Amino acid sequence: MLYHDADLFVLPTYSENFGIVIAEALATGLPVITTTGTPWQELETNRCG
Incomplete structure (x- = not known):
């Protein structure tokens, strides 16, 4: 992959x-970088993006 x-x-x-x-x-x-247009606020909260 x-x-x-x-x-x-x-x-x-x-x-x-x-x-x-x-x-x-x-x-x-x-680690993931994305915009606020995704429902992934946990990336910042859990410090994995």
Whole structure:
């Protein structure tokens, strides 16, 4: 899987209903950078993005 070769995952977006690719990246241990258009406020809260 390409996630294993990456250093981080970036998803710039205006609107996402869930963003399954974010969950996939996190499951492989990648830090994630995305916009506030995703429902993933936990990235900042849990310091994993």
